[in-house]
Amino acid sequence: MAELTMAQAINQALMQTMAQDDTVILLGEDIGRNGGVFRVTKDLFEQFGEDRVVDTPLSESAILGSAVGLAMNGLHPVAEIQFLGFICSGFHQIITQAARLRSRSLGHFTVPLVIRAPYGGGIGAPELHSDSLETFFVHSPGLKVVVPSRPFDAKGLLFSAIADPDPVIFLEPMPLYRAFREEVPSEVYFEPLGKARVVHEGMNLTVIYWGSPGAWIIPTVLSVEKATGSTIEVIDVRTLSPLDEETIIASVTKTGRVLVVHEAVRTAGVGAEIISRIMAEAFYRMEAPPMRVCGYDTPYPVAQLEREWLPNSARVERTLRMLLEY
Amino acid sequence: MAKDWIQYVNKEGELTEGKEIALERTECLALYELMVTCRVFEHKATVLQRQGFLGTYASGLGQEAAQVGSASVLQKNDWLFPYGRDLGAAIVAGIPIDSVFLWLMGHQERWLTPSDIHVHVVPPAVEVASQIPHAVGVAWSTKLRREPQISLCYFGDGATSKGDFHEAVNMAAVFQVPVVFFCENNQWAISTPFARQTAVESIADKASAYGLPSFRIDGNDVLAVYQTVKDVTEKMRETYQPVLIEAVTYRLDAHTTADDPRRYRTDDEVDRWRQLDPLIRAKSYLIRYHQWSESEDDALINKIRKRVDDAWQRANDKPPSRLASVFHHVFYSQTTDLKQQESEVQQDG
Ligand SMILES: Cc1ncc(C[n+]2csc(CCOP(=O)(O)OP(=O)(O)O)c2C)c(N)n1
Ligand SMILES: [Mg+2]
Secondary structure, rough: EEEEEEEHHHHHHHHHHHHHHHEEEEEEEOOOOOOOOOOOOOOOOHHOOOOEEEOOOHHHHHHHHHHHHHHHOOOOOEEEEEHHHHHHHHHHHHHHOOOOOOHHOOOOOOOOOEEEEEEEEOOOOOOOOOOOOHHHHHOOOOEEEOOOHHHHHHHHHOOOOOOOOOOOEEEEEEEHOOOOOOOEOOOOOOOOOOOEEEEEOOOOEEEEOHEEEEEOOOHHHHHHHHHOOOOOOEEOOEEEEOOOOOHHHHHHHOOOOEEEEEEOOOOOOOOHHHHHHHHEEEEEEEOOOOOEEEEEEOOOOHHHHEEEEOOOOOHHHHHHHHHHHH | OOEEEOOOOOOOOOOOOOOOOOOHHHHHHHHHHHHHHHHHHHHHHHHHHHOOOOOOOOOOOOOOOHHHHHHHHOOOOOOOEEEEEEHHHHHOOOHHHHHHHHHHHOOOOOOOOOOOOOEEEEEOOOOOOOOHHHHHHHHHHHOOOOOOOOEEEEEEHHHHHHHHHHHHHHHHHHHHOOEEEEEOOEEEOOOEHHHHOOOOHHHHHHHHHHHOOEEOOOOOOOHHHHHHHHHHHHHHHHHOOOOEEEOOOOOOOOOOOOOOHHHOHHHHHHHHHHOOHHHHHHHHHHHHHHHHHHHHHHHHHHHHHHHHHHHHHHHOOOOOOOHHHHOOOOOOOHHHHHHHHHHHHHHHH
């Protein structure tokens, strides 16, 4: 075991998978000699050479479309999109192609493809570098969508994503790449896709999140617990599609109150899907209306405003108190 | 099959054989002053970024001739489509320097276009190549109204790998709409070298696939850029025929302030291109042919430093952004949802 950052944990997962399985290849912009703009693919070019760590021309559509072809014929490509916002110009290759080839060919052709992308806000980046676009993919049957929020999960989930027989969108919260370190086993291990993690147990309220809020949600919850005497359960969903409904419903059935926190804009965010399922399955257990703290329904704001615009500790704390007092 | 190479002034500042320059001293000086403005701005922005005042910054150092030579040709009501490295071109076209600083600060008043601006300057494209089809649409609309305005659309060598580039150039040629597709080939797209971007020798060669004329010019020679764009646009205002221009230049700085170019390119290469610095060339030309002196040069640089410093002062004096502003420019009339979210924010204070 070593203490790794999330960037290092992802790098190690790629390194180990590629060493074990020579059908795994990486492609993307500036991932080779430069090691990726966040240095997540550092040293892989030197280790595996330019045929397996491929710097492509600047074309998201060709990266994603050719990755579909590579995957259809025996390889396991891991494509990197430099920032999630830039996936839009290759969007059709995911939504109309990668997600549907299995159905279209009745299982004859499959697309074991992983698409990795830095994701989310909070680093003061220019426009289009910070948008949380997960809903588009969750809304597209045939894709799995994974969002780790800690180094241990990132490594174990990436092994599972690469081993998965279907296309997986793997979203890496940028502020978490180097936010903290934790112990990460040095060997290969698989964290299952489609399984949420209960990160903190409680009886009076359930908080559900994914991605960057993982960096600050626990201290916020602890301070509300301390101030109110309540106990609050916290769930990191980790996989947005397929959703771990079982874990979510079990928790809310116990607590009767729920808050969903996500950076994506509120309207039609994945929070709406989660709350809809809770209302269908735990309706009679609810003590308060489900609530959300999300990005506002505006384009992602300029850097000077992102801290206030994003879900943050102050907004979450206020909403937790409202729910507990309800 | 690489295209002929257009150069007017060589790296020593001498007129290239067989070329003539019709520009007077004052016109040459005006171009030089704009190049110095861009250069001083690049330096100031890089320093301010290091001091933590600005976000990630993509310097156009080394590309001043390409940007100034082309943008100064624009006339009233023409359109300019810059991308993120073209802040110099935007300044040339009339965007105030303080507004560009606000953009880089991530301030809510970023890219505030002055109402009396003479050229339509679109906010810089962040998504590579996304601006290229827009230039086609705008040019199409001017043609439909039989107006003489043209669109000048900038993009990098990396952008020519995008579908948006190919689809836009093709459509412009099919519809014959007046766009100058102006590629600043600075040899790199972050860490990706030109040879990894395309298997042709020259971006200009790509034009033959779509049936439009193209030119390959020395992008570090401001007079070659100016003269070529001027000739091409004069004709275009009547014929509407689009053209593709490849300005061969070099990104002297890192890709952005967040990039370390030593990982992928040699100092030797950068040094070779430093010899071709467009400002040194323009200055040598002025000294050789127009009795420009070092003391006049110093005075000019000092005047412009003061102008850029004052612009920074004005930008920095702006009150900080307020979250409520994000709810105001989403739609023409605010939706109920946005109204409610804005009032939530106001209450939270
Ligand atoms: C569609 C898209 N993909 C990726 C990026 C990230 N990115 C920003 S600039 C850049 C390289 C652009 O190269 P080029 O077009 O040559 O322009 P230059 O930066 O050299 O001026 C990349 C990959 C982006 N902004 N947009
Ligand atoms: Mg370039």
